[in-house]
Amino acid sequence: MKILAPFQKKKNENISSEVFSASRRDFLKVGGLLTGGLVLGVSFFSCNEKGKKIVTIAPNVYLQIGSDGKVTIVAHRSEMGQGIRTSLPLIVADELGADWKNVRIVQAEGDEKKYGNQNTDGSFSIRQFYKPMREAGAIARLLLIRAAAQQWKVPAEECDTEKGQVIHRNSGKKLEFGDLVEAAKSLPVPAVSEIKLKDNSRFNMIGKETPIVDLHDIVSGKAVFGIDAVTDGMKIAVVKRCPVVGGAVKSFDDTKARAIPGVIKVIAIKGPGLPATLRKPLSGVAVIAENTWAAIKARDLLEVEWDLGPNAGYDSAKQIEELKQEVTKNGTVRRKRGNFLAAKAAAKKVIDHTYVAPYLAHATLEPPTALAVVKNGNCEVWACTQNPQGAREAVAEALGFQADKVRVNITLLGGAFGRKSKPDFIVEAALLAKESGLPVKVQWTREDDIHHDYFHALSVQRIVATIDNQNKLSGWDHHIAYPSISATEDNAVVQPSDGELGLGATDFPYDVPAINVETHDAKAHLRIGWLRSVRNIPQAFAVATMLDEVAEARGVDPVANALELLGEDRNITFNEELVKTTYPNYGEDIANYPWEIARMKEVIRRVAKESGWGKEMPKGSGLGFAVHRSFLTYVACVVEVQVDANNKITIPNVYYAVDCGLPVNVDRIRSQFEGGAQFSASLALKSMITVKNGQVEQNNFDGYQIIRMPESPGQIHVHIVESAAKPTGVGEPPVPPFTPALCNAIYKATGKRIYTLPIDINA
Amino acid sequence: MAKYSIQVNGKKHEVDVLEDMPLLWVLRDIIGLKGTKFGCGKALCGACTVHLNDDAIRSCSYPISAVGDAKITTIEGLSEDGDHPLQQAWEKFVVPQCGYCQTGQIMNAAALLKRNAHPSAQEIEQAMQGNLCRCGTYNRIKAAISEVAGIPNAASK
Numbered sequence: 001m002k003i004l005a006p007f008q009k010k011k012n013e014n015i016s017s018e019v020f021s022a023s024r025r026d027f028l029k030v031g032g033l034l035t036g037g038l039v040l041g042v043s044f045f046s047c048n049e050k051g052k053k054i055v056t057i058a059p060n061v062y063l064q065i066g067s068d069g070k071v072t073i074v075a076h077r078s079e080m081g082q083g084i085r086t087s088l089p090l091i092v093a094d095e096l097g098a099d100w101k102n103v104r105i106v107q108a109e110g111d112e113k114k115y116g117n118q119n120t121d122g123s124f125s126i127r128q129f130y131k132p133m134r135e136a137g138a139i140a141r142l143l144l145i146r147a148a149a150q151q152w153k154v155p156a157e158e159c160d161t162e163k164g165q166v167i168h169r170n171s172g173k174k175l176e177f178g179d180l181v182e183a184a185k186s187l188p189v190p191a192v193s194e195i196k197l198k199d200n201s202r203f204n205m206i207g208k209e210t211p212i213v214d215l216h217d218i219v220s221g222k223a224v225f226g227i228d229a230v231t232d233g234m235k236i237a238v239v240k241r242c243p244v245v246g247g248a249v250k251s252f253d254d255t256k257a258r259a260i261p262g263v264i265k266v267i268a269i270k271g272p273g274l275p276a277t278l279r280k281p282l283s284g285v286a287v288i289a290e291n292t293w294a295a296i297k298a299r300d301l302l303e304v305e306w307d308l309g310p311n312a313g314y315d316s317a318k319q320i321e322e323l324k325q326e327v328t329k330n331g332t333v334r335r336k337r338g339n340f341l342a343a344k345a346a347a348k349k350v351i352d353h354t355y356v357a358p359y360l361a362h363a364t365l366e367p368p369t370a371l372a373v374v375k376n377g378n379c380e381v382w383a384c385t386q387n388p389q390g391a392r393e394a395v396a397e398a399l400g401f402q403a404d405k406v407r408v409n410i411t412l413l414g415g416a417f418g419r420k421s422k423p424d425f426i427v428e429a430a431l432l433a434k435e436s437g438l439p440v441k442v443q444w445t446r447e448d449d450i451h452h453d454y455f456h457a458l459s460v461q462r463i464v465a466t467i468d469n470q471n472k473l474s475g476w477d478h479h480i481a482y483p484s485i486s487a488t489e490d491n492a493v494v495q496p497s498d499g500e501l502g503l504g505a506t507d508f509p510y511d512v513p514a515i516n517v518e519t520h521d522a523k524a525h526l527r528i529g530w531l532r533s534v535r536n537i538p539q540a541f542a543v544a545t546m547l548d549e550v551a552e553a554r555g556v557d558p559v560a561n562a563l564e565l566l567g568e569d570r571n572i573t574f575n576e577e578l579v580k581t582t583y584p585n586y587g588e589d590i591a592n593y594p595w596e597i598a599r600m601k602e603v604i605r606r607v608a609k610e611s612g613w614g615k616e617m618p619k620g621s622g623l624g625f626a627v628h629r630s631f632l633t634y635v636a637c638v639v640e641v642q643v644d645a646n647n648k649i650t651i652p653n654v655y656y657a658v659d660c661g662l663p664v665n666v667d668r669i670r671s672q673f674e675g676g677a678q679f680s681a682s683l684a685l686k687s688m689i690t691v692k693n694g695q696v697e698q699n700n701f702d703g704y705q706i707i708r709m710p711e712s713p714g715q716i717h718v719h720i721v722e723s724a725a726k727p728t729g730v731g732e733p734p735v736p737p738f739t740p741a742l743c744n745a746i747y748k749a750t751g752k753r754i755y756t757l758p759i760d761i762n763a
Numbered sequence: 764m765a766k767y768s769i770q771v772n773g774k775k776h777e778v779d780v781l782e783d784m785p786l787l788w789v790l791r792d793i794i795g796l797k798g799t800k801f802g803c804g805k806a807l808c809g810a811c812t813v814h815l816n817d818d819a820i821r822s823c824s825y826p827i828s829a830v831g832d833a834k835i836t837t838i839e840g841l842s843e844d845g846d847h848p849l850q851q852a853w854e855k856f857v858v859p860q861c862g863y864c865q866t867g868q869i870m871n872a873a874a875l876l877k878r879n880a881h882p883s884a885q886e887i888e889q890a891m892q893g894n895l896c897r898c899g900t901y902n903r904i905k906a907a908i909s910e911v912a913g914i915p916n917a918a919s920k
Contacts, residue, residue: 081861081898211857218862219853220845221798221838225863228797236792261764261781291792293784296804365802365810365897366863414800414863415897446803667857671900675860678899701807701895710888712901715918 037066069178080416083668095137097161110388110408123729209667226384241284244694246309262294323460331518338514343475347466359689360456366414372429391423454529487524504539511567544626544740569598606657611638622748676734772840798838809894819874852907860898884917
């Protein structure tokens with residue numbers, strides 16, 4: 001098995017749905033549904049170009065209407081703060097005409113056969129499930145309407161649904177959904193070809209603001225996260241893991257650890273060595289105790305002798321210095337247009353800079369935690385996982401079980417950002433539960449989390465931009481070096497993958513006559529993973545800050561510069577210029593989700609207007625601009641910054657313009673942008689992981705800092721472009737353009753260009 | 764191990780635990796009150812904030828042996844039905860994203876308003892700086908506290 005990065009997976013754009021009347025046996029298998037009522041299984045399938053059904057995916061989402069009128073919708077995606085437990089069900093409810101007050105959400109367990117791909121990352125839940133969710137609601141609506149029409153002896157076309165009732169328009173007669181359940185059960189389920197979707201103008205919820213369904217539970221402390229899962233006889237495990245990736249336990253002495261009251265067992269966990277993989281636990285020694293405190297104390301008293309392995313000499317600062325040299329050489333060409341060397345030779349001006357960004361940790365506020373019970377050849381897990389099926393397979397593999405003997409229950413996730421796509425911590429719980437014969441919850445401490453993350457990789461990039469004697473940007477030469485995510489599965493990989501480059505480097509959209517993108521070797525020495533927007537972070541930082549310098553060198557306003565360089569409104573593909581590959585486009589066919597210059601330009605114009613771009617700014621203040629398309633969503637950002645005499649940075653205002661197609665839950669789009677600005681502010685201003693002797697040097701939130709309230713951006717203004725285009729995700733797209741916009745603003749305020757993250761204007 | 768009698772949310776609890784066990788783990792593992800969260804274990808993030816009498820404390824770094832007969836209030840005891848004015852304001856502004864840090868944020872804000880009913884924007888920021896939110900809900904937190912405090916929205920700088 002293999003865990004894939006979100007941008008490596010091929011998505012199924014043409015997902016359609018088919019609704020079937022679920023048997024008692026079917027829905028009894030779905031936890032949380034009540035018995036009785038009308039239960040519809042919504043089966044999604046994809047079609048090939050000829051419209052022929054391919055049964056490669058067959059996920060089902062269950063929809064139940066009880067005779068009490070309560071509507072239950074099964075949420076099959078993981079909730080980590082993006083609001084998906086609200087936003088997907090509301091699509092079904094709106095199309096169905098349900099009364100949202102009577103809708104209950106039940107979380108599905110991880111089961112590929114039932115729900116298809118549940119890996120919740122890559123900002124694609126809304127993108128992939130908007131249409132099938134609407135179809136599911138429409139089919140249920142038609143079924144209820146037919147049941148009512150039959151009773152009233154009127155044509156179904158004269159009926160509609162609203163607020164949990166079927167209404168006969170002509171007579172004003174009404175029937176509650178609950179009262180139609182018995183009649184609806186005896187009718188054949190309509191096919192997708194029979195339904196007509198609501199006109200967008202008739203939406204009550206889509207395009208409006210719906211509070212999240214877990215709101216009251218969260219503010220009253222009742223929400224259940226991974227850390228809150230309990231089962232009878234549960235014990236707590238805390239693990240001392242090898243401080244160097246690829247190392248292993250040589251021997252250990254647990255005498256002192258066992259002296260702590262409450263300690264039950266000490267068990268060694270075998271690690272995979274190298275490659276570390278995206279799914280296996282690290283080598284370590286676990287203490288199982290009656291409670292968390294005893295486990296933590298005893299773990300700290302373990303004396304372990306490690307074989308640290310080949311990464312023991314690794315130094316991240318040294319690697320950065322080496323990569324700075326590397327990017328001055330010729331690399332491997334990944335995209336080529338025109339002749340850069342000729343452009344450079346003819347240039348009036350050459351701008352040449354190197355950009356450095358550090359390792360980052362996810363630092364989800366809920367550290368990784370998972371509970372497992374292994375009994376009679378079965379394993380049941382409760383975990384804060386983004387990827388329940390990956391977890392299921394990884395647990396099955398580690399225990400030597402068939403996947404159907406493993407059940408993965410999904411709790412709320414206390415933050416995820418890509419970290420909780422990896423099931424290593426869940427496998428730890430399962431292995432320890434099996435070995436000890438006890439129900440075991442593995443609890444990571446903050447130090448464990450900071451030391452043993454799947455890190456966002458450090459990066460070194462060099463961009464050379466040339467300006468010709470017509471004052472045009474004539475050449476763009478982008479050199480890139482960073483350890484690839486792929487190296488976590490295969491140590492031989494030393495260059496970025498096409499997928500990683502497609503996140504803001506090879507899809508450089510500007511119409512420059514000569515474009516060259518080259519990559520360089522960079523070996524991985526840590527477990528490299530993906531963090532909210534992945535390689536878009538460093539690549540947008542380098543590209544959009546360099547473009548600001550290009551604008552200045554040309555004597556053109558940065559916004560005007562971007563609009564001019566994007567060129568005419570058209571759709572672009574990059575394909576003929578990419579070497580031995582096609583543009584991955586976030587797993588989507590470029591014909592279905594084109595790269596649209598017009599949409600990019602529209603968000604630029606909108607953000608310029610809303611931010612008052614071009615206005616005179618007081619001394620020590622500045623506005624900075626950046627634009628970036630990621631995960632098929634177009635985002636322009638203007639950051640306002642004030643820098644005082646002590647170089648203290650204040651960010652009073654952030655302006656975003658976003659085109660994410662048809663907006664589904666406007667409040668959650670706003671909240672993702674508000675949070676995305678804060679997330680990006682952390683990495684721009686605060687966060688950095690460094691490694692010495694193969695070991696991470698930071699331990700907790702003192703060494704690895706994230707932004708706190710007093711220094712956090714003030715007002716975050718989110719302007720959503722009105723659109724009826726296919727909806728696209730918003731979890732990740734707010735992050736990439738903020739940091740370069742901030743850097744460009746700092747330049748306006750201070751005259752200092754930023755080439756290294758996190759920002760240090762005293763450097 | 765030692766026996767302690769502590770008062771949590773108006774109720775007495777007898778516990779027999781290690782003397783240095785932080786209050787957080789007594790609440791979560793021994794008493795079973797899960798609304799108080801573990802984030803860092805070093806009083807750096809505020810997710811574990813509870814009230815000791817009227818003061819906000821970081822329960823992850825507060826040993827059970829130091830509690831004595833002080834009254835402990837957790838999120839479960841802040842209000843009868845989760846309807847403290849701050850909880851209501853949190854709902855009005857739909858503050859939470861993942862929600863993990865929010866009980867700590869609310870407890871910290873409640874202690875602030877108890878000692879200073881009408882804080883300035885700056886006082887809110889200072890009081891709340893020990894509470895991290897990785898999702899970045901700071902602006903809505905400010906809006907919610909400002910609303911209850913009856914001051915202009917503190918998110919404006």
